[in-house]
Amino acid sequence: MLGLASYSLVHASDPSPLQDFCVAVSDSASAVFVNGKFCENPKMATPEDFFFSGLLTPRNTSNTVGSTVTPVNVMQIPGLNTLGISLARIDFGPFGLNPLHTHPRATEMLVVLEGSLYVGFVTSNPDNQLFTKVLYPGDAFVFPEGLIHFQINTGKTNAVAISGLSSQNPGVITVANAVFGSNPKISTDVLTKAFQVDKKVVDYLQAQFWSNN
Incomplete structure (x- = not known):
């Protein structure tokens, strides 16, 4: 006699890492870091925990690459902890560059506020296809998680962009x-x-x- 068995599929995965690595320890007393930040008692939270001021302030771009990134992640807004989102303001001097880089833990969506930017990303092996676009105020562009990308100011005046990233600590x-x-x-x-x-x-x-x- 054959019995009938029912099966249910369970889909699970580990949480996305929020730091470069987290070495396991056997002794909990030696643990000094967690995947994210320790949580404050919700009753102790204040509006300031969810607030950041200064995204309208222009930044100094007189460095070797001619750009400055102002991050707004969990380090600046403690209330972002566990919420999986962050921001950045990027200031570009004339012909300033945000050099080739990756965000190992986040997809990025960039919106140009001032000036014009030539932006692009490269896909993974073996194709290494380059996707580029010139952006103007009000234009948005997406850089998929982990892929190498860049932005460069194509004009003789300053440029400003805001980026949204899908991690509280994109890296x-x-x-x-x-x-x-x-x-x-x-x-x-x-x-x-x-x-x-x-x-x-x-x-x-x-x-x-x-x-x-």
């Missing part, structure tokens, strides 16, 4: 900084072979001052 990996400005340095043997360039080129790039914007 940023600036490609040149990570590859040539890592601490300690990546082996020259690795970089010369990876980029198919002479050692002098790698030494020159590693000697530069790679600052974050």
Whole structure:
């Protein structure tokens, strides 16, 4: 006699990480970090926990790349904890660049408020297709999670954009900084072979001052 069995499918996954890594420990007394922030007693919350002021304030763009990012994430608004969203204001000087970078934990939607921006992202291997667009005030563009992307001011005047990101702590990996400005340095043997360039080129790039914007 054959019995009938019923099956139910369960779909589950781990929560999205909110930091680069979280090393497990056996002793809870040694734990100093969680995936996100510890939660305050809701009865202790105030309106200030959900507030940020200053997105209308222009930023100084006199750095090597000519742009400045003002993040508005869980570090600035504690009330964003667990809500999976954040913002950033990006100021561009004339021909300023927000260099090639990725957000390992977030998709980004950018809206231009002033000026014009040439923006783009590159898809993953093996195609590495480049998608680009010139944006003007009121235009929006999406950069999918984890993909390398950039924005550059195409005009002789300042430009301003606002970005929405799908994480309370999206993270940023600036490609040149990570590859040539890592601490300690990546082996020259690795970089010369990876980029198919002479050692002098790698030494020159590693000697530069790679600052974050």
